[in-house]
Amino acid sequence: MASMVLYNYFRSSTSFRVRAALHIKGLDFEYKPINLLKGEQHSPEYRKLNPLGGLPTLVHNGKVMPDSAAILEYLEEIAPAPSLFPADPYLKARIRQVCEIVNSSMHPYGNLKITQYLGETLGFTQEQKDQWVQKWVTQGLEALEKTLPEFSGTYCFGDKITMADLYVYPQVITCQRFHVDLSKYPTVMKIYENCHKNEFFQKAHFSRQIDTPEELRAKN
Ligand SMILES: N[C@@H](CCC(=O)N[C@@H](CS)C(=O)NCC(=O)O)C(=O)O
Incomplete structure (x- = not known):
């Protein structure tokens, strides 16, 4: 099983940001769909991971990270190459x-x-x-x-x-x-x-x- 699990939804733009970063950095992940139109983001289980009920949430080695901006900064730290920023x-x-x-x-x-x-x-x-x-x-x-x-x-x-x-x-x-x-x-x-x-x-x-x-x- 992949050590990274991404809770996301095909049409979510914030999910896209993280999927693209994972592909660019060559990081393998398990795709866990949360259907926004069916309201799955409001389930008590998902709310435990992400208190605002937003997508995406990344779980890496059991550590939970909600919010795309926080996840992207994390990925940049743990997999710095290729970087998503110039040095300047x-x-x-x-x-x-x-x-x-x-x-x-x-x-x-x-x-x-x-x-x-x-x-x-x-x-x-x-x-x-x-x-x-x-x-x-x-x-x-x-x-x-x-x-x-x-x-x-x-x-x-x-x-x-x-x-x-x-x-x-x-x-x-x-x-x-x-x-x-x-x-x-x-x-x-x-x-x-x-x-x-x-x-x-x-x-x-x-x-x-x-x-x-x-x-x-x-x-x-
Ligand atoms: N700032 C958050 C926003 C998360 C967010 O609200 N994402 C949308 C999808 S693009 C969502 O899950 N919406 C669920 C809803 O509105 O119920 C992030 O970047 O992760």
Whole structure:
């Protein structure tokens, strides 16, 4: 049995971040699906691992780690090569800034518990939910588009995958699900297209996981 167990869900963008890091670093892991739509994140057993009922959670040699940012920093410490950061402290700080734009100013607005509350408690239609997500994530997209041109090459920071790409790429997929107009963000979209071709991102992609439903599975 793998010493690493990842509780995750095929479509979760925060799960994607960790799957991609594990593939990039060549770390083997057992995939434990938690079906968010069936509410499995609220089960008492899962809540013992992750008090906010969020995905992902990593268990390594019996030690429990909730929260993608904490897991990614841990993986970087225990498997430093290949690194997800350049050596330069300034670039490291700017990469963390980009991660933070996605983590704090984009991801929460489209999170399931938020959109479920909008629908079930406030009576929002799907179109109103889309408008809500569009309004808030647009601020993040604008910040990314102002930040990334100075640093980007093939990917967010130069021509090597960094931590920033692990956050930006799956967030663009979430934006697409909520019909956000992405045509105004050419740098973000260039990076998205390049990440999409990367073998590790393809392996971690939502369409290729063991819990991906048949109709969403990649054909190749
Ligand atoms: N900041 C947390 C967020 C975790 C989170 O909320 N993940 C989403 C999936 S992308 C989730 O599990 N949502 C469950 C829900 O909303 O009920 C992390 O990065 O791990």
